[in-house]
Amino acid sequence: MSETVISPETKDVDSPSSNDNEVFESPTMEYTEMMKADSPNDNEALKSPTTMEDPEMKDESPSNNKEGSKSLVPETKIDSPSSNANKVVLRPSMMETFRTCVLSGVRIDKEDLKKKLTMPQYLRHAMRDCIRFQDPTAMSRHISGKDADDVVSPETPMVVFINTRSGGRHGPVLKERLKQLMSEEQVFDLQDVKPHEFIEYGLGCLEMLISLGDPHAKEARERMRIMVAGGDGTVGWVLGCLTELHKKGREPVPPVGIIPLGTGNDLSRSFNWGGSFPFSWKSAINRSLSRASTGPIRLLDSWRVSLSMPEGTTVETPHSLKRSKELTLDEGLEVGGEVPDEVNCYEGVFYNYFSIGMDAQVAYGFHNLRNEKPYLANGPITNKIIYSGYSCTQGWFFTPCSSDPSLSGLRNILRMHVKRVDCSEWEKIPVPQSVRAIVALNLHSYGSGRNPWGQLKPEYMERRGFVEAQSDDGLLEIFGLKQGWHASFVMVELISAKHIAQAAAIRLEIRGGEWKDAYMQMDGEPWKQPLNKKKSTFVEIKREPFQSIMISGEQN
Structure with a gap:
């Protein structure tokens, strides 16, 4: 399947392959996070047809409660804006997913997550200007920011590349959500900023500040992780650009996680990010970013x-x-x-x-x-x-x-x-x-x-x-x-x-x-x-x- 090409002018070594027509599919809903909706708007996820009573679904339950026995979660009532008692009855094939969410799902505080991912303001603005003017030295007016008393280096500075032409109409909405969870300077729309531009000028800005003795820039460069919201073609595009860091000896190379927006999503599946974007996507984004900040590192041949x-x-x-x-x-x-x-x-x-x-x-x-x-x-x-x-x-x-x-x-x-x-x-x-x-x-x-x-x-x-x-x-x-x-x-x-x-x-x-x-x-x-x-x-x-x-x- 072919992924949306962002622009004809970018058909060079930095252009994405087109192996995914990147659109949202309708995967298994994330039931636990729906019950733990972290904002009123998250209840939009309840509009799925599977949130209505379905007698056939009840018949397929792993347990019919014979002799007083009960299944793990036979019925779950969820409050929604339109109903106080909409029922979700799980199919057997969904039980493991549900059980995993119940046992391992932890409510993620958005403010704590934001502190964990967001770089100091002066660094964000310095990188933004260097990318905008395509000059890794265009950060001089922000250098003094490192001396501010309230500057704190984040635990895991995160950068997200998103192909907003992916995922149908949800791409722009997803971009705004990501900006809320970190900062707008750390979310790059691939229609506006190409991966090689970020690598040359954004990371180049941090490396320039490091040469000037900036400890916060050093920590941001060493701890940085990247998420790619797109299909396999978009992920391959970013990985190909990051290879230049290896070739030029500009280590460390930031590790890459995936928010799957494509149809095939084989790279995403191979590294445990799933095969499609969850219907309850708002809480799923919180979870994905949290997992990306602590997830183990694996290697991939090319x-x-x-x-x-x-x-x-x-x-x-x-x-x-x-x-x-x-x-x-x-x-x-x-x-x-x-x-x-x-x-x-x-x-x-x-x-x-x-x-x-x-x-x-x-x-x-x-x-x-x-x-x-x-x-x-x-x-x-x-x-x-x-x-x-x-x-x-x-x-x-x-x-x-x-x-x-x-x-x-x-x-x-x-x-x-x-x-x-x-x-x-x-x-x-x-x-x-x-x-x-x-x-x-x-x-x-x-x-x-x-x-x-x-x-x-x-x-x-x-x-x-x-x-x-x-x-x-x-x-x-x-x-x-x-x-x-x-x-x-x-x-x-x-x-x-x-x-x-x-x-x-x-x-x-x-x-x-x-x-x-x-x-x-x-x-x-x-x-x-x-x-x-x-x-x-x-x-x-x-x-x-x-x-x-x-x-x-x-x-x-």
Whole structure:
């Protein structure tokens, strides 16, 4: 799914990938926080249809109170502006969520939270001016503020980036709520301030003040944490910009948490921030910021895709792929086609997955349809229905009966080589004839929370030479999807995908034949790759040297 692009002018290394049409879904309501609404306006959450009595819901309760026994919370009465006795009756599938909230939910005082997150006023204003004038020295008139008697360094200074075009009509409202919980200078609308501008000028301002001996700036720089309100594309955009701190030796790099506003939200799911934005969002924001201030730190691998094609090839690349210098190929590696003398090269980074084949072809068709007729794809449910329909029209469900060579397999892949963990030698891996798509996956979560790699048994992993998949293990899980029916069963987790390999690096050699194009996608951004019948195109995937630093949403 494609995320809203903020502006055409920002399609450079700092532009977001478009893998999420970022809109609010209707997830499980946060019942405990509704009962503990921290302001009168929070009762807006009670307008959900599930707050009315529902006889069917009562019948599905885990306990019918037989022999005097009672369920944990059989019925809960909630006062609301419109009724004094609206009932919430929990479905069995909601009981664990409710029980967790009851046991671990603590009312969060907004004033205490604000003190914990808000930087001193002079620092906020100094950073604001440096970003506004794009000059890290434009803070001179605020320097004297550090000597004020009432200046106190916060426990966890927080900065939030929000894509206000995400989440439908709620984006601007969410931004205002965030400003109330810290300060407006610490909430950055990505339509106005880009992540690289904050890093260069905002953090540059703090670093300049540190060089002048400011202790509060030093504490703010060292303790800072970042929250990103958006989908996976927005999160990847911010993470990519923060990588520059590693490259330039400007440590520490602030860790990043997530407020999920997208449709897929696989990064958010992988780091325990949830798969969608809660309906009772006001109290959820308080909780998210509180958890972000104390959450444990985890690491995330990122992977660089290098694409080398014969010179003269015209390709419409996605936002995440940029022109680069010529790539050097391993001369000792077996090549199946003719190596072009002159090449065009592109590079990009992904955090979740890269794929080639039928799944990318379906995504490409859906992407074009949505761009041509945006009124057809105006919400997550509609998107998924259209996407499923497009899978059928593309023929993925009928590949065994089709004579179309583009559907009959991945025969345009001449060679696939991988490097195993702690091994410098390339190993040739056969491409199974039955697969129509190959995916290289970095996270546990794919396609809105699915795990196509599956939970493998220890004896199977030992036999195949696999290790347990982690987001920071330096390995990609490579698997294949067959026809559409197989992919459907994989996505509902009835079966696992076809396991091909675990790899620390991948190289594909592809060439045209009866088919003129290959379809690829990277973190949900699809493109059509033209192929040459004589000269090969190469795709190489290697891990980036710097890992991203993430905040886990799990409770300590």
